[in-house]
Amino acid sequence: MLLRPSTYFIQETVNRGLEAISARLDPEMDKRPFFWLNLSPEPKLEHSIWDFGDMCARYVDAYILGRQVTGYNDHLDDESSLRKTLVTCDPYAHPFMATRMLITYVDLYLEESSQERKNQVDDLVKLIRSKMTFEEDYAYYFRQSKGWRSMDQPLGDFMPYPTYPIGGIILALSRYLESTQAPESEDLVNRLCRFVISVSGIFEEGGRYKGHTHSGGILTAIAGILRWAINTGDDETIELMRNAFDWTVKHSSSWGWVPDGLGDEPGSGETCSLMDALHTAILLGRHVDPSYFDIVERYTRNQLIENQFLKPDLAIPQGDFLQRGAVAKALYGSWASWSHPNSLDNCLKGVEGCCLGAGIRACFLAWDSAIEKRDDTVFVHLLFSRNSRYVEVLSYQPYEGLFELIIHDAPKLCVRIPPWVSERDLIVSVDDVQTPMNLSDEYYLELEGMKNGQIISIEYPLRKVEIIETLSEREYKVKWRGDSVVDIIPKGEKYPLYEREWMEKDSAPMDLNQPYVEQKGGPVYW
Ligand SMILES: [Zn+2]
Numbered sequence: 001m002l003l004r005p006s007t008y009f010i011q012e013t014v015n016r017g018l019e020a021i022s023a024r025l026d027p028e029m030d031k032r033p034f035f036w037l038n039l040s041p042e043p044k045l046e047h048s049i050w051d052f053g054d055m056c057a058r059y060v061d062a063y064i065l066g067r068q069v070t071g072y073n074d075h076l077d078d079e080s081s082l083r084k085t086l087v088t089c090d091p092y093a094h095p096f097m098a099t100r101m102l103i104t105y106v107d108l109y110l111e112e113s114s115q116e117r118k119n120q121v122d123d124l125v126k127l128i129r130s131k132m133t134f135e136e137d138y139a140y141y142f143r144q145s146k147g148w149r150s151m152d153q154p155l156g157d158f159m160p161y162p163t164y165p166i167g168g169i170i171l172a173l174s175r176y177l178e179s180t181q182a183p184e185s186e187d188l189v190n191r192l193c194r195f196v197i198s199v200s201g202i203f204e205e206g207g208r209y210k211g212h213t214h215s216g217g218i219l220t221a222i223a224g225i226l227r228w229a230i231n232t233g234d235d236e237t238i239e240l241m242r243n244a245f246d247w248t249v250k251h252s253s254s255w256g257w258v259p260d261g262l263g264d265e266p267g268s269g270e271t272c273s274l275m276d277a278l279h280t281a282i283l284l285g286r287h288v289d290p291s292y293f294d295i296v297e298r299y300t301r302n303q304l305i306e307n308q309f310l311k312p313d314l315a316i317p318q319g320d321f322l323q324r325g326a327v328a329k330a331l332y333g334s335w336a337s338w339s340h341p342n343s344l345d346n347c348l349k350g351v352e353g354c355c356l357g358a359g360i361r362a363c364f365l366a367w368d369s370a371i372e373k374r375d376d377t378v379f380v381h382l383l384f385s386r387n388s389r390y391v392e393v394l395s396y397q398p399y400e401g402l403f404e405l406i407i408h409d410a411p412k413l414c415v416r417i418p419p420w421v422s423e424r425d426l427i428v429s430v431d432d433v434q435t436p437m438n439l440s441d442e443y444y445l446e447l448e449g450m451k452n453g454q455i456i457s458i459e460y461p462l463r464k465v466e467i468i469e470t471l472s473e474r475e476y477k478v479k480w481r482g483d484s485v486v487d488i489i490p491k492g493e494k495y496p497l498y499e500r501e502w503m504e505k506d507s508a509p510m511d512l513n514q515p516y517v518e519q520k521g522g523p524v525y526w
Pocket of ligand 1: 356
């Protein structure tokens with residue numbers, strides 16, 4: 001029997017997230033979600049207008065995508081209740097809700113490409129069009145007469161943000177149009193892209209911007225416009241969005257803390273921003289330059305996983321509160337709405353429900369893009385443990401510099417090697433016999449003639465370094481082990497992150513089981 005390393009980090013994270021959704025549904029109100037987890041001064045689950053179009057859409061999306069990651073079928077009743085409520089929600093209780101509902105309707109269409117589900121998307125697109133202003137060759141909800149390059153004015157009221165409710169529409173329709181033809185959607189996405197790029201004044205030359213990456217919808221718009229530009233072969237726009245993303249990365253930490261208020265020092269990170277950053281990096285990695293997968297690997301292994309609340313006792317005040325138990329259960333597995341690069345100290349007032357959906361979606365995006373079949377070649381872009389119909393990846397990071405590939409159906413294989421590994425240190429074996437290797441210019445190991453059932457092992461010395469990084473004028477001493485951060489100094493005061501001494505073992509814990517054997521990928525791809 002083959003022993004496998006217990007390194008299913010993405011799958012375990014998603015499992016906890018799906019549990020947290022179930023703990024956040026109100027049994028007294030047909031499982032209506034609670035948008036707000038109030039933590040202090042009194043822990044309480046609270047309803048709000050966002051329970052409907054926003055939360056129902058995000059949680060159905062999370063179940064559809066999350067199930068593909070785990071291969072499990074838990075919580076079907078909860079999902080079914082949310083699906084029922086979703087179609088009764090008013091998309092224009094707030095324009096943002098129409099956007100989130102559209103993304104989930106696209107998921108539903110990808111899950112089952114029936115006429116009924118296509119109509120559901122097309123009808124919502126009609127409604128969205130009817131709420132917008134159309135001028136020349138663009139369309140918009142809000143327009144700032146002087147353009148928009150400052151965060152001052154819209155703080156606290158996001159309605160005038162030109163990208164706020166439309167970034168997600170562009171993203172949803174870009175994906176939709178990859179799978180079907182829909183002239184009204186195509187016209188709308190073209191018009192919205194033109195508005196953001198040429199009329200809104202958001203991006204300066206070279207893709208620089210100042211504003212709210214998530215709350216203002218800028219990063220969502222970057223991901224969506226990039227996706228559409230790739231689809232239509234618009235190289236100039238691809239370059240502009242790449243620059244805008246590089247600008248975002250410049251203000252983010254190398255381990256994936258992405259500020260919401262970019263330019264607003266000191267910033268705060270929201271998991272929703274991180275999700276859009278990951279989506280953008282994945283698109284760039286797949287279609288423009290594979291070195292963007294280095295970013296995906298680091299952001300996922302670190303801030304995405306650390307932003308999930310695993311220690312409710314650090315976040316909820318001590319005392320005899322009526323809802324303490326219920327809040328602790330809903331908090332465990334939820335994602336932070338505000339974070340510092342080294343702590344969740346700024347997220348102890350409460351937690352929004354959006355980040356829970358976003359955390360699961362972000363995990364899905366990383367997992368989904370880790371293995372890709374393109375023409376006759378199977379690519380392994382990310383070194384996370386997961387199964388697929390082509391190859392199973394067993395990763396020994398962060399414990400050991402090793403991963404193994406069990407071939408299911410991958411005669412030609414290209415495997416990304418971490419950029420900090422030197423070629424001369426790399427040892428590649430097929431069924432325990434060392435083999436000569438070929439590394440491409442893009443630092444992918446190229447293998448051919450692989451047969452089903454063969455096991456390839458790739459060994460290298462694990463990087464162990466401490467690096468000083470400055471963010472928002474603060475210095476952080478960051479201890480890396482491979483692509484994982486295991487410690488950051490200074491520590492957070494109340495809810496410190498990266499307390500990962502448990503990762504500093506030289507051999508991976510091993511398991512006889514393959515708990516996620518059913519995860520093969522599909523039917524929904526993003
Ligand atoms: Zn959020």
